[in-house]
Amino acid sequence: MTRLWRTSAIRLALRYALYYALIAGAGLGALYWATSQYVNAQLATSLSQQLDGYRQIAKQKGVAGLIAQFNQEQALDNRRERYVLLVDAAGRYLAGDLTDWPAGLSADDQVRNIWLEDDLLRQQQEDGPEGHWPTVATRLAGGERLLATQSIGETEALQAFILSAVIITLGMIVTLTLVLGWNLGRQMLARVDRVNRTTARIIDGRLDQRIPISERNDEFDDLARNLNRMLDHIDKLVAGMRQVTDNVAHDLRRPLTRVRNRLDVTLLEARDPAQYVATLDETRADIEQIIATFNTLLDIAQTESGHIRGSMADMDLSALAQELGEVYEDAFTDNGQQLVLAITPDQHVTGNRDLLGQTISNLLENALKYAGSQATVTLTVAATPQSVQLSVCDTGPGIPAEQRDRVLERFVRLDDARSTAGNGLGLSLVAASARLHGATLRLTDNGPGLCVGLGFTMTTSGR
Amino acid sequence: MTTQQPLARTPLGHAQRRPMHLLIIEDDQEAANWLIKGLREQGHVVDHAADGDDGLHQALTGQYDLIVVDRMLPKRDGLSIIRMLRADGRNVPALVLSALGEVDDRVAGLRAGGDDYLVKPYAFDELLARLDALTRRSGEAPPSTQLRVADLELDLNTHKVRRAGQDIRLQPKELRLLEYLMRHQDKLVTRTMLLEHVWDFHFDPQTNVVDTQISRLRSKIDRGFDAPLLHTVRGRGYRLSAHD
Numbered sequence: 001m002t003r004l005w006r007t008s009a010i011r012l013a014l015r016y017a018l019y020y021a022l023i024a025g026a027g028l029g030a031l032y033w034a035t036s037q038y039v040n041a042q043l044a045t046s047l048s049q050q051l052d053g054y055r056q057i058a059k060q061k062g063v064a065g066l067i068a069q070f071n072q073e074q075a076l077d078n079r080r081e082r083y084v085l086l087v088d089a090a091g092r093y094l095a096g097d098l099t100d101w102p103a104g105l106s107a108d109d110q111v112r113n114i115w116l117e118d119d120l121l122r123q124q125q126e127d128g129p130e131g132h133w134p135t136v137a138t139r140l141a142g143g144e145r146l147l148a149t150q151s152i153g154e155t156e157a158l159q160a161f162i163l164s165a166v167i168i169t170l171g172m173i174v175t176l177t178l179v180l181g182w183n184l185g186r187q188m189l190a191r192v193d194r195v196n197r198t199t200a201r202i203i204d205g206r207l208d209q210r211i212p213i214s215e216r217n218d219e220f221d222d223l224a225r226n227l228n229r230m231l232d233h234i235d236k237l238v239a240g241m242r243q244v245t246d247n248v249a250h251d252l253r254r255p256l257t258r259v260r261n262r263l264d265v266t267l268l269e270a271r272d273p274a275q276y277v278a279t280l281d282e283t284r285a286d287i288e289q290i291i292a293t294f295n296t297l298l299d300i301a302q303t304e305s306g307h308i309r310g311s312m313a314d315m316d317l318s319a320l321a322q323e324l325g326e327v328y329e330d331a332f333t334d335n336g337q338q339l340v341l342a343i344t345p346d347q348h349v350t351g352n353r354d355l356l357g358q359t360i361s362n363l364l365e366n367a368l369k370y371a372g373s374q375a376t377v378t379l380t381v382a383a384t385p386q387s388v389q390l391s392v393c394d395t396g397p398g399i400p401a402e403q404r405d406r407v408l409e410r411f412v413r414l415d416d417a418r419s420t421a422g423n424g425l426g427l428s429l430v431a432a433s434a435r436l437h438g439a440t441l442r443l444t445d446n447g448p449g450l451c452v453g454l455g456f457t458m459t460t461s462g463r
Numbered sequence: 464m465t466t467q468q469p470l471a472r473t474p475l476g477h478a479q480r481r482p483m484h485l486l487i488i489e490d491d492q493e494a495a496n497w498l499i500k501g502l503r504e505q506g507h508v509v510d511h512a513a514d515g516d517d518g519l520h521q522a523l524t525g526q527y528d529l530i531v532v533d534r535m536l537p538k539r540d541g542l543s544i545i546r547m548l549r550a551d552g553r554n555v556p557a558l559v560l561s562a563l564g565e566v567d568d569r570v571a572g573l574r575a576g577g578d579d580y581l582v583k584p585y586a587f588d589e590l591l592a593r594l595d596a597l598t599r600r601s602g603e604a605p606p607s608t609q610l611r612v613a614d615l616e617l618d619l620n621t622h623k624v625r626r627a628g629q630d631i632r633l634q635p636k637e638l639r640l641l642e643y644l645m646r647h648q649d650k651l652v653t654r655t656m657l658l659e660h661v662w663d664f665h666f667d668p669q670t671n672v673v674d675t676q677i678s679r680l681r682s683k684i685d686r687g688f689d690a691p692l693l694h695t696v697r698g699r700g701y702r703l704s705a706h707d
Contacts, residue, residue, distance in 0.1 A: 281698075291584055292667070299666075311567050323662060326636065330675035358666040365669050 009188050013181015017174045024173050028166035035162055039155050040134065044111035047136045050082070051109070051148045058140050066146075067095040081151035083121065089143030097122055098147075107137040107145045116149065131156075191220050195227070207235045251293055255286040296425045303355060303432040311352055312437075317388060317456070318347045320357055321381045328364045336373035339364075342380040347388045349456040351437050359433040362426040363392040363452055371396030371449065391453035398450045404443040427452075482506045483528040483598060488518030488544065489560070490536050498531070501587055515539025519547055527555050528598055531590075534561035534572065542575040549576040556597040560585070569665065588699045592651045610645040613705035615684060615692055617645055626684055636661070637680050644693070644703040653700040677701055 058066045063086070070084060074097070085096035093099065098120050105114050113132035137147035194212060201209045210231060211224040266279040325341040332339040349356075360379070367377040371394035380391045399407060408431040430452070434441035440455040485507050489495040492513065499509045510525065512518035515536040522530055522544065530548075534541040545557050559577040561568060572580040579593050608619040614627045622638055624631040633641065640661050644652060654673045658664040674695075681693045694702045 288586075292669075295667075311570070323636075324664075327662065327668075327672045327676060328670070330679060331670050331672050334675065353663075354665045357664055361664075361666065361668045368670060 003189065007185040007189050009185035010181050013177055013184065016181070017177035020173045020177055021170050024170055025166070028169060032159070032162045032166060036155070036159055039158060043134050043150055043155070044136070047082075047111055047134060047148050047150060048109070050084075051136050051138055051146065054084070054146055054148070055138060055140065058144075058146070063094065063140065063142060063144055070095040081153055083149050083151070085147050085149075087145050089145075091145075094144065096147075098149075101145065101147070102135070105135060105137050105147065107139040107147070109136065109138050111136045114149070188220075195224065202231065207231070207238060248293075248297065252290055255290050259283050259286050293425070296429065299358070300425065300429050300432050303429065303436050312350050313352075314348055315351055315353050315356070316346065317349045317351070317356065317390060318343050318345045318381045320353060321360055321379055321390065324357060324360050324364065325379045328361075328368075331368060332377060335368055337368070337371060338376045340376060340378045342378055342382070344382050347381050347383055349388050349437070351456070355433050355436070359430050359454070360390070360392075362430050366426055366452075367392055367394045367396070370394075375449070386458055388456045388458065389453060390456070391451055393446045393449060393451040395446065395449040398445060398448055399443065401445070407443070408441070430454075482508055483594070484508045484510075484526065485594070486510045486512065486518070486521055486525060486527045486530045488512045488515070488522075488530065488532040488536060488541065490514055490533060498590075501591075505591065513537075515541070515544055519544045522548055522553070522555070523551065529594055530555055530557045531594070532557055532559055532577075534559055534563060534568075542572060542577070545576045558590075558593060558597060586653075588651065589653050589655060592653045592656060592700060595650045596647055596652070596656065610642065612645050612648045612703055613690070613692060614688075615645075617641060624684070626688060631683055633680075633683060636676075637683070640676060640680055641684070641703075644701065647703070649702065649704045649706070651696055651700050651702050656700070 054066060054069070057069050061068075066086060070086065073084075083097035085098040085101065086094040087101050088094055091101050099122055100120060102114050102116055102120065105112070111134055114135040115131070116133045116135070117130045131152050133149045133152055135147060135149040137145060139145050191214075198209050198211045210228045213221045213224050213228075262279055262283060266276065322341065322343050322345075325339060325343065329339050329341075364377070364379065367375070371377055375394045375396045377392065377394045380389070380393070382389045407427050431441055433439075434454055437454075438457060440453075442451075442453045442455070444451045444453065485502060487495055487498055487502075487509060489498065489511070490513050495511055495513070499511055502509045510521060510527075512521050515538040517538075518532065518536065519539060530545075532541040532544055536544075541559055541561075545559070548555065548557070556578045557576065558579045558581060559572040559575075560581055560583060561572065562583045569580045569582075578597050581590060581593060610617040610619070616625045617623075617638075619642065622633075624633050624638070624641065640657065643657065643661050654671065655667065657673050657676075658667070677693065677695065681691075685691045685693055690705065692703055692705060694704060694707065696702055
């Protein structure tokens with residue numbers, strides 16, 4: 001219940017109820033005022049006309065004729081709360097419904113609201129309330145004074161009717177808005193609750209949970225769909241991380257076990273110095289391997305975080321490839337392979353020189369390791385109208401098409417590669433580097449062999 | 464030299480020349496202890512500061528040949544110490560140690576006035592070699608254009624290399640490699656130092672590509688001559704020297 005009050009729908013409904021009430025109140029108030037004005041004006045005209053009639057009678061038949069007219073009207077008693085009074089020049093009663101001339105009323109033919117108490121009436125009326133009655137008075141030729149006045153009872157009844165109409169209308173508007181808002185709030189709350197329940201389950205670690213989507217296909221479903229998509233992505237990332245963590249643990253456990261065993265055994269008994277030195281040397285080699293794996297993982301993480309993007313600048317990819325190619329040439333020759341450089345000079349890309357150097361180096365290392373002896377490896381930098389292409393292609397055994405995506409993942413080593421040294425991280429770094437540089441990464445068939453290509457979109461230098 | 468020295472195979476060969484007076488600013492006490500022990504065994508005189516303020520104070524009041532400063536320190540970070548020293552007109556060489564290995568971090572370290580930057584975990588050999596290289600760089604002799612090691616000569620103006628009066632033809636990269644080695648003659652030069660200074664590669668190729676480059680250079684400057692000058696110090700690096 002209190003939660004319902006806190007929902008935005010209820011707050012919105014309350015706010016709109018207030019707005020509608022204000023708007024409707026102002027409109028109906030204006031109507032009320034205009035009606036009152038109109039009624040009053042009609043009344044004033046009618047009173048003046050009546051007085052004119054009496055004046056005509058007085059002119060034609062004299063005061064006596066007027067008195068006779070009054071008495072006749074009084075007998076008919078159909079004056080609808082309209083009252084008259086005739087007094088002589090001294091203010092003494094001659095005829096009419098009132099007992100005395102009201103204090104402060106001047107006979108100047110102007111319609112005024114005059115305070116009249118109901119005991120001024122000769123015949124007490126049930127509904128003759130006291131108040132400011134519209135009154136008009138005139139002086140006849142003989143000095144007699146004549147007035148006509150109208151009880152405000154009828155006007156007030158009309159005003160009361162309009163007022164109650166206003167209040168009822170306002171009440172209906174407010175109630176309707178509140179009811180609608182209340183329902184809307186409950187509906188929204190129910191749907192939000194569904195999302196919250198799913199979220200709670202996810203927080204408890206059940207990452208496979210998804211938010212149900214209704215058939216309405218409204219904005220809530222859009223939100224749910226997006227959240228579900230996000231969850232899919234997170235789920236995949238977490239699964240990937242878990243895989244990597246497992247692999248890291250596995251990859252580090254082997255050298256760590258070796259170090260541990262070697263130290264334990266060496267310390268079992270006193271040994272001659274040469275043996276200690278040998279143990280320490282081997283231990284150092286293992287630790288270097290651990291550090292190398294560790295550093296590569298950090299490099300990938302840093303590259304994936306996009307941190308390096310700030311330090312990217314226009315650089316000569318051709319020169320870098322040429323330099324690396326020259327450094328590696330002998331290593332290929334020693335390995336019974338041949339490295340061919342097919343580098344178009346002066347091809348520039350926006351990038352980080354160290355990272356691109358590492359990227360090319362990783363590709364060359366892979367070719368060294370997996371292309372096999374006798375293979376010819378070609379390092380190419382070429383320009384197309386829209387891009388700069390860098391590729392390392394070999395004539396080795398290649399990778400089956402269905403496994404090409406997998407080798408980009410961290411720690412994935414295809415079965416044939418398990419016997420060779422390596423940590424399965426080389427191509428992961430290449431993939432991360434390609435993403436960072438906005439380059440496309442393609443593994444294709446070199447028929448025979450593997451071709452790894454990076455396509456850098458051409459950018460105006462100094463992006 | 465302590466008695467442990469004979470255990471550790473041959474002497475590392477860095478410290479035959481005059482001992483250096485070093486200041487280590489490092490807050491990890493364990494790491495500092497081993498560093499100090501290693502450096503003292505190499506014959507150096509080592510002072511230690513465990514936080515940034517103390518380090519700056521010692522650096523400003525003492526006379527040091529070289530300062531090794533950790534980047535992240537309590538009270539005052541390493542780069543700020545170097546900046547203060549430089550602002551004070553001290554050009555004592557400084558080597559920055561850091562657990563931050565990104566390109567930007569290295570650039571920041573060098574821009575602050577550091578002379579070299581080494582990422583943890585580093586090999587002790589690597590540190591020694593770099594300290595050695597730094598003292599030479601700040602040394603007295605102005606950079607010469609005529610380099611000579613035994614009967615090997617390099618003229619940097621004409622790019623001519625001669626050994627025992629015989630002309631040797633070298634590629635531009637080989638010339639730069641030889642120049643670096645000659646400028647650090649008799650000293651251990653590591654693979655990483657060569658990658659960084661000769662090729663400007665700030666990453667470590669898995670394959671020892673430096674080794675093949677060294678072999679190629681060796682075949683040109685040593686083959687056919689009596690005494691080899693370019694030595695491989697196994698597992699550690701290379702040394703250009705008339706002595707073995």
